[in-house]
Amino acid sequence: MTTTARREDTKPARKLPWILEMYRSDVAKKWIMAVSGVILLGYIAAHMLGNMKLYFGAEEINHYGESLRDLGGDLVPRTHLLWIMRIGLTAAFAVHIHAAYSLTRKNLQARGRVRYDEPRQYLAANYASRTMRWSGVIVLLFVVFHLADLTWGWFSDDWVRGDVYANVYNSMDAWPIALIYIAANVALAMHIFHGAWSMFQTLGINNPRYNNARKNFARGIAGLILIGNLSFPLAVQGGLVDLDGHTPGQYNLEYGE
Amino acid sequence: MSKMLNLKLKIWRQNGPHAQGSFLEVDAHDIPEDASFLEMLDVVNERLIADDVEPVTFGHDCREGICGTCGVMINGQAHGPEKGTATCQLHMRKFNDGDEIVIEPWQATSFPILKDLMVDRRAFDRIVEAGGYISAPTGTAPDANEIPIPKEVADTSMDAAACIGCGACVAACPNSAAQLFTSAKLHHLNTLPQGQPERWKRTEAMVETMEDFFGSCTNHGECHEACPKEISLDFIAFMNKDYVKSKIKNRSLASKR
Amino acid sequence: MLDAKIPEGPIEDKWDNHRFNMKLVNPANKRKFDVIVVGTGLAGASAAASLAELGYNVKVFTFHDSPRRAHSIAAQGGINGAKNYRNDGDSIYRLFYDTVKGGDYRSREANVYRLAQVSVDIIDQCVAQGVPFAREYGGLLANRSFGGAQVSRTFYARGQTGQQLLLGAYQALAGAIKSGKVTLYNRSDVLDIVTKDGEAKGIIARDMLTGEMHAHSAHAVVLATGGYGNVYYLSTNAMACNVTAAWRAHRKGALFANPCYTQIHPTCIPASDEFQSKLTLMSESLRNDGRIWVPRDRDEARAVADIPEDERYYFLEEKYPAFGNLVPRDVASRNAKTVVDEGRGVGPLKNGVYLDFAAAIARDGEQAVRERYGNLFQMYERITGEDPYHSPMRIYPATHYTMGGLWVDYNLMTTVPGLYALGEANFSDHGANRLGASALMQGLADGYFVLPYTIGDYLAPKLGETALSTDDPVFTEAVKDVDDRARQWTTKKGGTHGVEHYHRELGKIVWEYCGMARNQNGLEKALSEIPALREEFRKNVKVLGSPDGINTMLEKVNRVDDFMEFAELKVRDALHRTESCGGHFREESQTEEGEALRDDENFAYVGAWEWNGPDQEQTLHKEPLEFEYVKLTQRSYK
16 A cells, blocks of 8 residues: 655654744745735835836936935934845745745645646636746846846946936836836736735635625736836836936935945 | 437546556447436446456445545546536536547545546545544533534534545645645634634644645635535635644643643 | 343333443453444444544444545434424434334334433534534524424434534544554455354455455454445445445354345435436435425326426325325335326336425525525436426435344344444344434444443453454454455456446346335245346356456455345345335235235244355244334324
8 A cells, every 4th residue: 555755754853943843834834925925015016106206207216216225314324224124125035935935846746747638627726826936936037137227237337326217217218128027017917916815815814705805906906016017118118208308317416325 | 318428538547556557548429418427437337348348447436426435537627517516426418429538537646546547535534633523532522502603603614514525626726735625624623612622733733734745725726616515715714824823822822842 | 032132121221220230341451452343434433433432442444445435424314313402392202202103113112212312412422523513593403303203303414414423423533543542444345254153253354455355353343334225236325335244244143134124215316327326315304395296197298387286196295194295204105106106207217206396485485495405406406407496306216224234132232242233234223114314313322322331241251361363263264265255256257247237137126026015926036036146147247357456346246246145135034024014015915095014913023034054045033022112003194
């Protein structure tokens, strides 16, 4: 008779500290994914809203960038609060990815190498839910690209630290780059759509009466973020945002780290 | 007399858990449309026997959709195309003359194939043994009406208890997760007043045993679609909530070392 | 003469007195005893869990992959309990009385009274285990009246009461498996009972995955292996239900009692074609609101809706005004057979009667009917493709439950010391006919509340004896015999038909001559046809594949082989009992109105048969039934 391998056999004799012990379980990993997902989602929403300043002109958005660095005013040394936020964000990102990675591995193992010969007829799973892994990887690659493009200025000689307006324009004015932004944001929106619905389920914040509302919430938030984020490359490509009357580095007083 | 169907069948044959499997292609002619799916297989088997071919092995027993023994993938769908219906209750009138039907066993690492369409689902028993019961030794019970249970509670408990343990949820899940099965058993017992004393111990033990065998939930909802008893996804959310609570409660119970 | 070991004293005190007088096994000594339980339905699972809780070492066997799949799971309607929660005049005495009367005075009073007594504890036990019985809005348990009872004493969990009770017992068993007191052998087919010096010592089980035969030894063996309804081929039993373990026990010396008693359930879905593999039961609760009728005109060709009210023959309501559609099962079944035999049957094969909900829908609304029977209507629609909300259901009787079984005494022990039979596998409590919602009650009574007490009485004097070694010649010889028997089927070359064919043929004979109505000519015909079929079967059955591994044909051929022998005994029993009683209707013995006519003078006994060898007729032993409390009357449901 075949026996099925259980994790019990490989469990360490000594118990791990509580939080790590808990992290061993898949359900808790999903919780961590949901909580880190909420943090990331909050960041994405704030990021999009802040970027809307692009439409108020170069001065507005560049000052906005500056004030992020200056968070906390004179109470804390400059950029310190921003760095704390960046570290928190990176940590959320890292556990989100680690949990996703280990769950994916586990799931592939649970499913085994043999697959159904007849293509699966999906009834409830939608494109977004089935492509979470791929949309996740796309978003991760995009984040790296996005940082290199606009935070570190690796791709352009015109990049000027602190001149958010001009940097955005110079980047997205090239259509291949605009296309990258559009594609990545579609992936992001799909990721958010399934993630936002899934999050309630994972955290157990559900009530049969509000299940429809949860689905609508996920649709709404994914839709808003999609529209907001797509508007930037489209606006640049469509000429709504341009460099007329803008001198590179014009508002660049003492910006930078 | 009922109408007759002529079908092309592709049936998975495999001699044991480690044997190489392959499809048996059969022309099944003159199948009455009032026959159940399993009766159709009976007819095919009788014809195979007449040709001195060993009949196809498949699990089945009550043929009333309640014992949970039967279950195959029919054209890529667990238990076939009719919602809320186990394979034995699926009737051939749901198919059309000339259809090709692909019949495969459940596939998951923790459901090794025993022979042809029959799989080993003992992992489900392990999950129940881990805590899927209320310890009430015979003779200890108080009067049945001593603890009133609100009708709504009894009803939701019954909704979950309707699970027949067939394994379609695992078979339909892209991750081979058994969350619907496990959460149904937990919800059945965890909502009842009698289930409270062991609630947190039960939840922790059952979830962790489940994770020893099966994948994790990515909230596709395929399990619910495949479920012959249409068990609700909400139970999974309740389980997620109870599991994390159990990790905290079980630590704080003074008697727990 | 058979000694049922009924305790002394007034009926209310018998069980109490007996519990006091029985020998006890000290709690610390229970772990020195091994008990084998075969079967994991309500009786088997509840017995195994309860014995393990007491401290015995229990080995449980099931041929399923999981204990939860036993056929108790398919029971729909409910479980009786004399709680009198409805304040409608129920009592233990009334349940006892109703059961003896419903069984047409062919059951043992003392057993039935005990059953009614513990029925109360069963409900408590199941609620404590988390069985989600239906409840009123106030949170207290709901009840309904069921199958001809005049009081509401039936507890239920939607239409899945059997499932929920079995899950309760299965869960208790799972807890015991976890604690290590129970060892579960799943996918193990018990093919023989081993005895030494007349006492039960163990069993031989075939590992259905490898084909290996294993011997298991214990101080006592408990059979909870269900009934023999599949002797009819088409029945509401699950496909794998069989008589093998009970029959093998019979061959080892256990008497088989009343095999002619079979309950035919009136509300099943009629067969639709030749390939039909089983019949599906629709809960009897449907008769609470459904009206049963057939067209008066034998050649009725109009659509159902066009048949005017006065041309509909509501045969039960007309013949039995007091009980109407709620007459006991045997009466309802026989009347359906009568009208179908008269040529009034409905449906394409003219093999059913209508069960019509139009009146209930008009009275209470479709919603109310949906709430009560939604899942049953859905099941009906799934199977037949017809919508019962708009056209009446078609129903016809089918074999459902078997009241006969291994003869047991008051302690549930068979005539083989150390061998017990519980639930449907024994004969004891239902007489010639079982009341609705009583099967679940009896299975759980035997398992939870009777056997755990009575087995101690047998085991106590055995303290210090170790279980017989499986190296003992009785075991090694039995293993060889069973293995040879299995291998002969596959080594035999050139069969003509598969095992299914012979089973179907056997079913036709038994249903035709020993079904709802029996007569001397038919039974004698069956007695000559069955041995001929058996001979042909043994010569010509085709079994393919290897005995060393999963082989569903081999599993089935052993079972059908036993049915072939059993069927003959069943018919012989039916032939000898020239009276009619309950589920056994002899056409020669009926009242002027066509009701079953008992012959209490000559047949108020349990007929228990003793095996004399393969080619010998069995010997009849009689256990006279004495009725001190219940007055024997002709049943009348007018």
